[in-house]
Amino acid sequence: MLIRIAVTLLLALMPVAPALAQETIQPILQTHADIIEKSSRRSIGPAIDAIAASGLPQAQVVLETWQAKDMWQRLDDGLFVAARKEDGGYRLTDFDTGADLGLVDKDTIDQLKPNSGIRAMIGAALVRFQLSDPDPARRVAALDAIDRDAQASHLPALRAAIAGEDDPTLKARKQRLERLLTIRFAPDPEARIAAMGDMAGDLGVDMRATLNPILATTRHVATGLPDRGNIARVLEPGSDALPAQDAYALLVTDGLAPARLTSDALRETLAGNIVDGAVGGVPLADLDRDASRIRAYAALVAQGRATPAATDADVAEALAGHVFYELYTEDDARITTAAEDALAAIRTKVAVHQVLDLSLDALSLASIYFLAAIGLAITFGVMGVINMAHGEFIMMGAYTGYVVQQLIPDYTLSLIVAIPAAFAVTFAAGVAMERLVIRWLYSRPLETLLATFGISIALQQIAKNVFGTQARPLTSPGWLDGALVFNDVVSISYIRIAIFVLALLFLGFFLFLMNRTRLGLETRAVTQNPKMAASMGINPDRVNMLTFGLGSGIAGIAGVAIGLYAKVTSELGADYIVQSFMTVVVGGVGNIWGTLLGASMIGFLQKGIEWMNPSNTLAAQTYMIVFIIIFIQFRPRGIIALKGRAAGD
Incomplete structure (x- = not known):
């Protein structure tokens, strides 16, 4: 102990300039040597604070060395040093000068081993240095540390680090974090209220997590309302907020009434x-x-x-004779009022953004239904064929994508190859089905329905025999991973964005095909009047074959898109056949714009019903079907009625 005191005095009285004497950290370490050696979390705080608040450049090195368990103490004079193990002993380094103090035996030094609690305290103290570190990664790490475990001591350091921040993103994050910490820890109520006003309407979950503790309440009961305290609300026993049994239990807990007899x-x-x-x-x-x-x-x-027990009359009398109320844990009514106003603004903004997020979900779902139904709209509208196997063409397209991925490991390249491959496979299957089955059943809708239903069952069984019953993965490329995040409420996955873009491309392709190509002209002619079209030299049989193949091919491409986020099984198509038919019927048979509007209506309707009843997705399907039944009573030909054969003219 005498040696240590001598070292401390020697360091304090060294014949150097005052400015130089203030640049050494060893006197601070020696002043707090006793509590540093004890390494008790309860008592170590003043030592860590003194080092961190010294303003010396060595402070960060000392804290980092200490946290890493590389700070040692020489036994002969009590000097704190950094030590690194080498062959033959430990290499000592002076904290103030960085000088090499030589190689010593382990017996001459004592290691300081901070426990996890002390290391956490050191880490919190290091944040103030890391916030201004030249390395952006360390500044980000410091902000992450504050996010995880914010403390009042971080607020001054955070404020000091804002002005010197040259990275706009990090500066904005520091400013936002400073506002949050001001709300939580600032001693000045006006500063907290001002910070709440600045952050009102912020959609971050951390903002709500900051405000909610301010509005935390505790329940109390008394014969009358207290003169002091920040009262949140008065509770009425028997209401939803305070059931009668809970109110009486509070009386019993506070010793104001006897327990009820069970x-x-x-x-x-x-x-x-x-x-x-x-x-x-x-x-x-x-x-x-x-x-x-x-x-x-x-x-x-x-x-x-x-022991006496309360009767029903006693309970009623006790409840009537007491007042039940909630007190804010925050005593300042101005602060709780500001917090309530900020949360109200946030709730309003969250509600608006939830509607926007729900709309994005509905739009993406509508694009999926549009892709699934567009092929059915073509075949149903032009040919009048109720194809119950349309869903199986979607399934065939998804399995084609899976097979291509097994042959081409590159997910991007395999996706590029899978789209035309799925079109080719399902186009060929559609042409074969039309030539072998459908062509013999024109103008016989019941037989067509039964025949295609049987084909759908057969295709499902073939898929089970070939690929098994286990779901097969159709992996999306890496650039489709994740989601486009607008804020903590609104986001949409990149896969759904890609499907939406694909739906728009097919809309443009179909419009071009129908309005700018010979096949489109012939298709429209056959749709309006097949006999007149035949008399003009158009072969309706050939048009029907190509149209059915085109609709089947588009269903195959839809299967690739749907398979990127849905499980690829033999029942994949069955999950979408009902929605596809509803889309076509609601939109208007054979009309591409009607199909688009029908898909949008069904997508938004389904998402809206699911939002109102999120725990029961089956109810959404049921309500949607009921709505469509009612809808077609008023518009039996759909939103956009088609004139011609498909309309019954």
């Missing part, structure tokens, strides 16, 4: 006080009635053999 307690008390075939003077034979049991218990209370 049936178990009544039975145990009566069973333990049977004397000469009676309880409290009531014969056992009479204890089969509630009134008799209550009378016997009252007799036991009068005899001092049972």
Whole structure:
């Protein structure tokens, strides 16, 4: 101890300039040597604070060395040094000068081993240095540390680090974090209120997490409202906010009323006080009635053999004679009012953004339904064929994408190859189905429905035999991973954006095909009047074949898109066939714009119903079907009615 005191005095009285003497950190370490050596989390705070607040450049090195368990103390003079193990001993380094103090044996030094609690405290103290570190990564790490475990000591350091920040992104993050910490820790109420005003409407979850503790309440009961305290609200016993049983339980807990007599307690008390075939003077034979049991218990209370219990009348009287209220844990009413106003603004903005997020979800779902239904709209509108196997063409397209990925490991390249491959496979399957089955069943809708339904079952079974019943992965490329995040409420996955873009491309492709190509002209002619088209030299049989193949090919491409986020199984198409038919019927048979509007209506309707009843997705399907049944009563030909054969002209 005498050696240590001498070292401290020597360091303090060294014949150097005052400015130089203030640049050494060893005197600070020696002043707090006792608590540093003890390494107790309860007492170490002043030492860490003194080092961090010294303003010396060595402070960060000392704290980092200490946190890494590389700070040692020489036994002969108590000097704190950094030590690194080498062959033959430990290499010592002076904290102030960085000078090499030589290689020593381990027996001559003592290692300081901070526990996890002390290391956490050191880490919190290091944040103030890391916030201004030249390395942006360390500044980000410091901000992350504050996010995880913010402390009041971080606020001054954060404010000091804002002015010198040259990275706009990090500066904005520091400013936002400073506002949050001001709300939590600033001693000045006006500063906290101003910070809440600045952050009102902020959609970050951390903002709500900062405000909610300010509005935390505790329940109390008394004969009247207190003169002091920040009262949040007065509670009425028996209301939704305070059920009567909860209110009386609060009275019992505070010793303001006796506990109610439960049936178990009544039975145990009566069973333990049977004397000469009676309880409290009531014969056992009479204890089969509630009134008799209550009378016997009252007799036991009068005899001092049972504790008094509250009756219904006692409970009602006790509830009526007391006031129940909630107190804010925050005493300043101005702060809680500002917090309530800020949360109200946030709730309003969150509600608006939730509508926007729901709209994005509905739009993406509509694009999926549009892709699934566009092929059906072509075949149904032009040919009048109810193709129940349309969903299986979607399934075939998804499995084609899976097979291509097995052959081409590059997910981007495999996706590029899978789209035309799926079109080719399902186009060929559609042409084969039209030539072999559909062409013999024109103008016979019931037989067509039954035949295509049988084909759909057969295709599902073939898929099970080839690929098995286990779901197969259709992996999206890396650039489609993640989501486009606008804020903590609104986001949309990149896969859904890609499907939306694909739907727009197909809309443009279909419009070009129908309005700018010979096939489109012939298709429209056959749709309007097949006999007149045949008399003009158009082959309706050929048009029907190509149209059915085109619709099937588009369904195959839709299968690739859907398979990127849905499980690829033999039942994949069955999950979308109902929605596809509803889309076509609601939109208007054979009209591309009607199909687009029908998909949008069904997508928004389904998402809206799911939002109102999120726990029951089956209900959404049921309500949607009911709505569509009602809708077609008023518009049996859909939103946009088609004139011609498909419309029954």
